[in-house]
Amino acid sequence: MALRRLIITLAVIVPLVALLAYGFFRDPRYIPSPLVGRPAPTFSVKLFNGENVNLADLRGKVVFINFWASWCPPCIAEAKELEATWQRLKDQGVVFLGIEIQDTEVNGRAFVDKFGVTYPNGADANGRIAIDYGVWGIPESFFIDPDGRIVYKHVGGIGAEILAAKAAEARERIMTTKEGKGDYQSIR
Amino acid sequence: MKSAQLKRIFFGVLFLLLTPHLPTHSLPAAAPPDIEEQTRAIAAELRCPVCQNLSVADSPSELAQEMRALVREQLEQGKSPEEIRKFFVSKYGDWVLLAPPAKGFNLLLWLLPAIGALIGLLLVIVVTRRWVKRSSDGRLTTAMEAKAPPAVPRAPEAADVPMDVDSQRDFYRRERERIEAEGKEIEFDFQSGKLSEADYTAMRRRLDSEAAVTGQKLASMPSSPAPAQKRAPEKKPAASGERRPLKTWQLAAGAVFLLLLGLSLGVVLMQATRPRASEQDTITGDFLTGTPGSGGGDALLAQGRAAFEKRDYGQAIEMFKKVLAADPNNPEAHAYMGLMLAQAGHTDGALSAFDRALAADPNFPVALWGKGMLLAQNGGDPREARRLLEKVSTMMPNGPEKSEVEKLIAELGKPAAAGNVAAPAKKPAPPPVAQAAGPAIQGVIDVDTKSKTSVDPQAVLFIIAKSTSGAGPPLAVKRIAAPKFPLNYTIGSEDVMMPGSVFSGKLFISARLDKDGNIATKEPGNLAGEYKKNPVDVGAKKIDFLLEPLK
Numbered sequence: 001m002a003l004r005r006l007i008i009t010l011a012v013i014v015p016l017v018a019l020l021a022y023g024f025f026r027d028p029r030y031i032p033s034p035l036v037g038r039p040a041p042t043f044s045v046k047l048f049n050g051e052n053v054n055l056a057d058l059r060g061k062v063v064f065i066n067f068w069a070s071w072c073p074p075c076i077a078e079a080k081e082l083e084a085t086w087q088r089l090k091d092q093g094v095v096f097l098g099i100e101i102q103d104t105e106v107n108g109r110a111f112v113d114k115f116g117v118t119y120p121n122g123a124d125a126n127g128r129i130a131i132d133y134g135v136w137g138i139p140e141s142f143f144i145d146p147d148g149r150i151v152y153k154h155v156g157g158i159g160a161e162i163l164a165a166k167a168a169e170a171r172e173r174i175m176t177t178k179e180g181k182g183d184y185q186s187i188r
Numbered sequence: 189m190k191s192a193q194l195k196r197i198f199f200g201v202l203f204l205l206l207t208p209h210l211p212t213h214s215l216p217a218a219a220p221p222d223i224e225e226q227t228r229a230i231a232a233e234l235r236c237p238v239c240q241n242l243s244v245a246d247s248p249s250e251l252a253q254e255m256r257a258l259v260r261e262q263l264e265q266g267k268s269p270e271e272i273r274k275f276f277v278s279k280y281g282d283w284v285l286l287a288p289p290a291k292g293f294n295l296l297l298w299l300l301p302a303i304g305a306l307i308g309l310l311l312v313i314v315v316t317r318r319w320v321k322r323s324s325d326g327r328l329t330t331a332m333e334a335k336a337p338p339a340v341p342r343a344p345e346a347a348d349v350p351m352d353v354d355s356q357r358d359f360y361r362r363e364r365e366r367i368e369a370e371g372k373e374i375e376f377d378f379q380s381g382k383l384s385e386a387d388y389t390a391m392r393r394r395l396d397s398e399a400a401v402t403g404q405k406l407a408s409m410p411s412s413p414a415p416a417q418k419r420a421p422e423k424k425p426a427a428s429g430e431r432r433p434l435k436t437w438q439l440a441a442g443a444v445f446l447l448l449l450g451l452s453l454g455v456v457l458m459q460a461t462r463p464r465a466s467e468q469d470t471i472t473g474d475f476l477t478g479t480p481g482s483g484g485g486d487a488l489l490a491q492g493r494a495a496f497e498k499r500d501y502g503q504a505i506e507m508f509k510k511v512l513a514a515d516p517n518n519p520e521a522h523a524y525m526g527l528m529l530a531q532a533g534h535t536d537g538a539l540s541a542f543d544r545a546l547a548a549d550p551n552f553p554v555a556l557w558g559k560g561m562l563l564a565q566n567g568g569d570p571r572e573a574r575r576l577l578e579k580v581s582t583m584m585p586n587g588p589e590k591s592e593v594e595k596l597i598a599e600l601g602k603p604a605a606a607g608n609v610a611a612p613a614k615k616p617a618p619p620p621v622a623q624a625a626g627p628a629i630q631g632v633i634d635v636d637t638k639s640k641t642s643v644d645p646q647a648v649l650f651i652i653a654k655s656t657s658g659a660g661p662p663l664a665v666k667r668i669a670a671p672k673f674p675l676n677y678t679i680g681s682e683d684v685m686m687p688g689s690v691f692s693g694k695l696f697i698s699a700r701l702d703k704d705g706n707i708a709t710k711e712p713g714n715l716a717g718e719y720k721k722n723p724v725d726v727g728a729k730k731i732d733f734l735l736e737p738l739k
Contacts, residue, residue, distance in 0.1 A: 002438070012307075019296070024456070031237055034281040073487045102250050127254035134279040136237040136251070185487075186238045188250040 029186060031136050033153050036177055040065075040144045041132040045099060045122040048109050053097065053120060055144075062094045062170040063144040064163070067124075067135050069103040070111040074183045075139045078157045079115035085160045086119045094167045096120070101130045101138065102188050130187070137184035143170040151175040156182030227260045230269050234259075234276055235286045243286055357409050363402045371395050489520055499655045501528050519548040523555035530562050531686035532661045538562055556580040557593070564600055574600040627691060628680025629653065629724060631731030633699050635673045639715060639737055645670055648705035651679050654696045664691055669705070673735075694723035697731055714738050 035041075040063075044054040055063065066082060068075040086096045098121035100108040105123045112121050124130055133142060143152040143166050151174065152166045162180060169176065231245035236252045244252045244259075255276070262272050273285070282288045290298040374395070378388040492507030505528060508521040515521075526541030539562060545555035560576030563569050577597050584590040633651070635643055649671040653664040664683040668675070681691040698718035703711045715735035724731055 002435075024460075028240065029238075031280055031283045034278060073490055126257070127251065128258065130251075131254060131258060131279060134237075134281075136280070188238065 029137065030155075030181075031134070033134050033179060035134055035142075035150050036153050036179070037175055038150055040142065040148055040150045041129075042148075043129045043132060045097075045124065045129065047120050047122040048105070048112060049120075051120075053122065055097075056148075058095055058097075058144075059148055060146045062146060062167055064094060064096050064167060065133070065142045065144065066096070066098050066158075067101050067130060067133070067138050067140045068098060068111075069101055069138055069187070070107040071103065072138050072185045074157045074185055076111075076115075077183070078139060078159070079111070079117060081160050082158075082163070083115065083117050083119070085163050088160075089164065089167055090119070092167075093171065098122070099124050099129055101127060101135065135187065137186050139182075139184065143167065145170045145173045145175075147173065149173075149175070152180070154180035154182065156180075156184030158182060223260060223263050226263055226269065227256060230259050230263075230272055231256050233273065233286055235284050237280055237284065353409060357406070360402050360406045360409075364399070364406065367395055367399045367402065371399075488514075489518075492521065492524060496524055496528070501531075501661060504528065517544075517548040519545040519552040519555060522548065523552055523558060526555065526558050527686065528661070530558060531689070533685065535562060535566060551579070551583070553580050553583050556583075561596075564596060570600045627726045628678045629695065629697060629726060629731055630676075630678045630729045631697075631719075631733070633671075633673065633675045633677055633717070633733060633735060635701075635715060635735045639735070640673070642713065643673070643701070643715070644703050644713065647671075647701050647703050649675070649699060649701050651677055651683075651699045652697070653679050653683070653691070654698070655693065656696070661685065663689060663695065671701070692726050694725060696722040697724060697733075698722075699733070699735060701735055712738075 040055065042055045044052055046052055068079075070076075082096070082098075090096070096119035098112075098117065098119060100111075100121060100123040103123065108121065108123050111117075133140070137155050139157060141154040141158050141163075142150055145151045151170050154162065154166075158180065159182065166176070166180075228245050231252075232243045234244040234255065236242045236244050236247035236249060236255075238249050238251050239247045242252075244255045259272055262275065263269075267275075276284045282294070288294045288297065371392075374383060374388060374391050377383040378385070383391075488507050488511045492504045492511065495501070495504035495507060504524065508525050511518050511521040512525075522541050522545035526538045526545065529541055530538035539559065542555045542559035542562070545552050546559065549555075556576045557580045560573045560580060563573035564577065574597055577593055577600070581590060581593045581597065584593065633649070647670070649668040651666040651668070652662045654662045662685060664679055664681075665685060666677065666679045666683045668677070679697070684691050696718070699716065701715040703713050714737075716738050717733050717735040719731050719733045
């Protein structure tokens, strides 16, 4: 009788506690992206230098898209590293494209000047590009292979090593479904 | 009969309770009349990606605003609500739907409440039935009921007695048990004085006669010992099991479980939440998310440091205060507060801030350095200053800063080694700052001709060098008692307010002639002036200007 009661009690409590534990140990802000492996949404953005870039024109190249804002500390932290990596990779058929979101163009230009960023950067004025890429935490980076397919997504600071490795993989059209995660900040 | 009635009432109440919770929102919405309302309806079904449990319709965030604008735009383009939902799902996944589709893991979300309600319902039914059964079994439960004995001995009525022999035997056995129990009950009531003797004897007599009748009936029946024996032990434990009190180990286990539950809840809650550092911040702690929250402590500290380096002290204080509100023992915030207090001349406040920083982290370099410098400067406790600076110098990378600290340690060592005789003598002398003859600014200060005659001979002249034109503590101040005009002056690194700050960059030079020597108060007759082409570079000469009456 006592044993039966104990078994029944445990049968109710253990799965319940397990379910709660599972929920508690997940990052409630993390949104898994359905975009990896799909064709990258195309867009056209006006760069800070006045030129227009259309993603469709970059077919055949590996494209690294980085969403950032000047008010985001992890973006500030990785700015110089991204530029250094760009200097290393720019002659290897990799295109860097920085998209400033939820910020003013003035702040964006100041940011680019301050950290000596030379790769193309432009502002996403009404947030449409960000929504198209399901952006929710910045910096957020996407790798697009020469066929125009998203092959990797990284939320938060990426670091030079992962960047170079994923750029090389993207050139070989190797896809990584598991998203990378670094220090990030939720967008506003 | 009673049970059926109860059931009806029970289900009636249950129905009333449940009806308001019936899913009214799942009713198909009538076609909304305009785009505005349609936008709201769709936005209300979407989950805001940067909020906690807010729909896109309700969220004030920038992203939600953009998403609402996009919904409206797509509606205007003639897309159906379903297409728009699919669009957002293709970007953010099922996550974005406030009511995710019932499949896979999400199925739990839909089934668990129903299962829970079902289990609860079954539990209630079982318990009520048991309860109803017990009270309709005919067992007298209270003495009050027992007090009303029927006039004639109550014998089992013919209608109540079952037909076949086995059931009859069972029936009379139950009767016998009932009579025994009732006998015990009235015995107890009589012993405890609840029942008068007259009542007791009357009831005793009735029970005895009933027992006699039942005994007769049982004796007259053909006995079947085997099944009877089999059934009897089966019944006994079941009947007694219901009323058996909890065993000690069960109580103890329950207590331990509750205690552990409480403790773990307490720990998890403490870890899982934190005070909001800013309005945008969440209360969800790093423990759950694995990342510092938006606008969290680290970001604030970085902002505070940046403001401090830009000498925007108001902003820096604001930031560090926020950090301390979230984490009252943050050594870095305390240390920087101490630096700013020292710079503003609040030695005591600065010392206590450094002490708080060191209490939180005894090896925090900024606090060690700040406290050591402050003590060395004030000549208060050269030995302690030396100890602190020695400690911090071991942590510093080699470079000019380190050699500066080491020089200061050597200087501090001298009076300490010579004993306490030298120390008091040194006190009134200017503190042994590392940069004795560094870069300086020179010039002549004069008083305008009209005021020349009214200059108070006892007045004190303050020459002030600031890094910014606005408010904020000065970088360096030179105090000259009873000045004689025109006055040749030099202000340089020996005049800096805060030990260790560097007299460099572009500086704003001004001066004030104060009657009572207290720079904080303003009296009529005080004179002030500033260099016309501020700011000036350190090292500049001929920084001449005039003092005029304050307006």
